[in-house]
Amino acid sequence: MGSHSPEQAECLSVAIIGGGLCGLALAVALKQRNIVFKVYEARSSFTELGAGINIGPNTLDAFRLIDDGLGEAYLDMAARNPPDRQDVWFDVRLGAAIDGHGDGERVASLMASPTGSMCVGRDALLQLLAERAGLVDGIGRERAAFNKKLVGLEGTAGGVTMSFEDGTFERASVVIACDGIHSAVRRLMIDPESPAATPGFSQAGVYRAMLPFQKLETVLEAQMARTSQIFPGPSGYLIMYPVSETTMNVGLWVWRRGTWPHREWVLPNQRSAMEQNLQDWGATVRSIMDLVPDPPFYAGHYYHTQPKSHWKGRVCLIGDAAHAMPPHAGSGAGQAMEDAYVMAEVLSSAAEFDPTEARVAAALSAYEAVRRPRYERVVAASVKGMHDWSDLYDVPVTEQRLKDWVELAKNRFDFIWKHDLAGDASGAQASMRQNAVPSII
Numbered sequence: 001m002g003s004h005s006p007e008q009a010e011c012l013s014v015a016i017i018g019g020g021l022c023g024l025a026l027a028v029a030l031k032q033r034n035i036v037f038k039v040y041e042a043r044s045s046f047t048e049l050g051a052g053i054n055i056g057p058n059t060l061d062a063f064r065l066i067d068d069g070l071g072e073a074y075l076d077m078a079a080r081n082p083p084d085r086q087d088v089w090f091d092v093r094l095g096a097a098i099d100g101h102g103d104g105e106r107v108a109s110l111m112a113s114p115t116g117s118m119c120v121g122r123d124a125l126l127q128l129l130a131e132r133a134g135l136v137d138g139i140g141r142e143r144a145a146f147n148k149k150l151v152g153l154e155g156t157a158g159g160v161t162m163s164f165e166d167g168t169f170e171r172a173s174v175v176i177a178c179d180g181i182h183s184a185v186r187r188l189m190i191d192p193e194s195p196a197a198t199p200g201f202s203q204a205g206v207y208r209a210m211l212p213f214q215k216l217e218t219v220l221e222a223q224m225a226r227t228s229q230i231f232p233g234p235s236g237y238l239i240m241y242p243v244s245e246t247t248m249n250v251g252l253w254v255w256r257r258g259t260w261p262h263r264e265w266v267l268p269n270q271r272s273a274m275e276q277n278l279q280d281w282g283a284t285v286r287s288i289m290d291l292v293p294d295p296p297f298y299a300g301h302y303y304h305t306q307p308k309s310h311w312k313g314r315v316c317l318i319g320d321a322a323h324a325m326p327p328h329a330g331s332g333a334g335q336a337m338e339d340a341y342v343m344a345e346v347l348s349s350a351a352e353f354d355p356t357e358a359r360v361a362a363a364l365s366a367y368e369a370v371r372r373p374r375y376e377r378v379v380a381a382s383v384k385g386m387h388d389w390s391d392l393y394d395v396p397v398t399e400q401r402l403k404d405w406v407e408l409a410k411n412r413f414d415f416i417w418k419h420d421l422a423g424d425a426s427g428a429q430a431s432m433r434q435n436a437v438p439s440i441i
């Protein structure tokens with residue numbers, strides 16, 4: 001990790017737009033590297049809505065590379081599978097009976113050694129990151145500004161001027177957009193009429209619920225009620241994983257072909273629609289979802305089209321702003337953490353000198369060259385994931401079909417879990433040195 005004295009680093013100032021998981025992970029990484037930054041968040045505080053976030057071994061590596069203590073702090077708070085099953089990512093069980101195999105039967109355990117499934121509540125993770133970025137109290141509060149919704153960007157000599165909805169302006173030498181799937185920066189960077197400017201419907205969505213283990217134990221045996229599981233079923237799949245010592249996050253993903261007709265992405269009170277979806281499923285999944293009286297339905301969206309580049313001038317998109325993906329590989333936040341680490345490393349190299357436009361461009365271009373092929377492969381696997389998890393029952397399930405399906409599932413995400421992220425960062429730094437204008441070296 002490159003580290004700078006605060007005097008040297010003052011030349012480069014980084015504006016982080018958006019204080020979600022990605023923005024705050026970048027803040028931690030920049031703080032560790034003594035790079036000046038400020039987070040601009042549209043909301044009035046750092047808050048995450050929604051349930052738990054499940055991460056794999058690659059994300060734990062990213063946490064450790066961002067900040068030595070962050071990985072251990074995450075491990076301390078993460079909910080995991082029961083002690084004898086901790087390297088299991090998910091058990092796979094049948095969502096409906098087939099010839100020779102009963103409904104709910106375990107047909108495979110997908111491994112993600114050494115950590116298996118690790119999960120925390122979204123808000124708990126966000127608070128951990130805010131704390132480690134030094135943004136919670138004292139002087140660090142000056143590095144965070146709330147109610148700051150970015151609405152405009154303008155390149156000016158030596159930097160970028162940002163304008164906010166409240167009529168104020170601020171300047172920085174680099175702007176890193178971590179403003180999520182509805183990214184304003186993305187729309188400012190590329191033609192707002194282009195299909196790449198807005199996310200599209202994934203043709204699938206999820207009925208979501210948080211269920212206490214105690215409640216689940218009324219329909220499942222105790223170990224099963226506490227272990228992460230996926231049930232492939234007719235035209236969908238059920239996923240469940242522990243998010244705390246007491247609670248399971250449960251989601252029933254189903255296809256919803258066609259365009260999404262509503263303005264909102266979340267529809268409340270979807271019991272009767274869910275019952276229709278569950279018609280051909282077996283008793284195990286039906287009994288789990290019977291515990292959810294009136295679930296909301298969340299319509300999955302992602303960027304179907306990408307612009308030629310994710311950076312322009314002194315501005316770069318990272319996290320969901322660059323590569324929002326459906327969660328079928330459980331990897332959106334993980335990729336955001338990887339982005340934050342590599343971005344901090346290239347900015348750390350750029351911070352050794354005056355942040356001229358050419359040096360910033362060299363850093364952002366080196367970042368994109370190593371990160372984009374990786375996250376685009378993860379996006380493709382995530383999109384395909386909905387098909388992979390839900391296509392088992394599309395044709396009659398023979399013994400051979402089940403065997404082939406399980407074999408494919410076992411290693412599908414190895415490339416996500418096992419990755420040399422530190423190698424990516426040093427590769428980006430090397431390419432900055434090679435390709436940059438001579439004055440950068």
Ligand SMILES: Cc1cc2nc3c(=O)[nH]c(=O)nc-3n(C[C@H](O)[C@H](O)[C@H](O)COP(=O)(O)OP(=O)(O)OC[C@H]3O[C@@H](n4cnc5c(N)ncnc54)[C@H](O)[C@@H]3O)c2cc1C
Binds near residue numbers: 178
């Ligand atoms: C149903 C579901 C389940 C998921 N499960 C997983 C999982 O198990 N594992 C996993 O790794 N990933 C998962 N993901 C993906 C993960 O949630 C995202 O990839 C991650 O939250 C992206 O973080 P982000 O910081 O880039 O964006 P966000 O979390 O969206 O944060 C963006 C921030 O920017 C702020 N903002 C927006 N506009 C502006 C503006 N104009 N000015 C200033 N601030 C602004 C917002 O208020 C927000 O705080 C899941 C996603 C969904 C939808």
